[in-house]
Amino acid sequence: MNPVxxxxxxxxRSEAGRHLAERVRPYAVDDPIVLALPRGGVPVGAELAERLGADFDVLMVRKIGLPGHPETGVGAIAEDGQVIYDDRALARMRVPRQALSDTVATERDExxxxxxxxxxxxxxPRIAGRDCVVVDDGVATGGTARAALRMLRQAGPSRLVLAVPVAAPEALEALQEEADDVVVLTAPENFQAVGEWYRDFDQLSDDTVIGILSERERLSRGPDVSRGVRIRADQ
Known part of the structure; x- marks a missing residue:
């Protein structure tokens, strides 16, 4: 986890992914796959997968925000339906799990x-027996990454890696036990939010994510050899 x-x-995000690739390379050896957390992790993960020659896909996980303050994460829902709560944060704010039932239902639908x-x-994607690299554009509280890592662990990867360009130091410490390896480029002591460490941190649309996924799928298939070579009859 040594930041450089x-x-x-x-x-x-694309530049961050390029910087991250060389740090991740030693951990992506056994049939590697890069799994990005949408939306922000997708451009980072696409760059990573291209440079590592790895398969690429998304991993659906949704943050559970505090009612009335959705930016405050107090848990996450993984693609397999598993709900991970930050019980320490809930206890500190004196919010019972039951108070989040409507939010959980809404995020599950999304x-x-x-x-x-x-x-x-x-x-x-197939997970068992592969080196799986979970990628996001950054880690603030760690709730979303935690849910993703726990879901993947149950699928039996040969190695489980969390790779992010930037993260809050306390969040990284809490995530160490969830992954086999954690790769981060920088963990600033004055971390406030992921977006402050990017010049361009525009919100990504579904169309942008779908476009990146489609392009990666096209590249992974290679050239379309089904198209015949057209030869003029008078040659």
């Missing part, structure tokens, strides 16, 4: 919508 000096802020939009009829 980098030029901050990152220009954008997770299903994104799964249909991003993956369609394509099956979930």
């Amino acid at each position: 000096p980098v030029s901050l802020p990152f220009t954008n 997770l299903d919508r994104r799964r249909r939009a991003y993956r369609g009829e394509r099956p979930a």
Whole structure:
């Protein structure tokens, strides 16, 4: 998890992914797959997968925000339906789990919508026996990453890696036990939010995510050899 000096802020998510690739390479050996957390992790993960020659897909996880303050994460829902609560934060704010039932239902619906939009009829990727690299554009509280890592652990990867360009030090410490390896470029002591470490941190649309996934799928298939070579009859 040793951070290395980098030029901050990152220009954008793609640049961060390029910097991250060389640090991740030693951990992506056995049939590697890069799994990005939408939406922000997708451009980072696409760059990573391209440079590692790894398979690429998304991993659907939704943050559970505090009612009335959705930016405050108090848990997450994984693609397999598992709900992970930050009970320490809930106890500190004196909020019972039951108070989050409506939020959980709403986020579950949004997770299903994104799964249909991003993956369609394509099956979930194979995890067992592979080096799996979970990627996001940064880690603030760690709740979303924790839910993703716990879900993947149950699927039996050969190695489980969390790779992010930037993260809050306390969140990384809590995530150490969830992954076999944690790769981070920088963990600033004055961390406030992920976006402050990027010059371009625009919100990504579904269309942007779908476009990146489609392009990666096209590249992974290679050239379309089904197209015949057209030869003029008078040659």
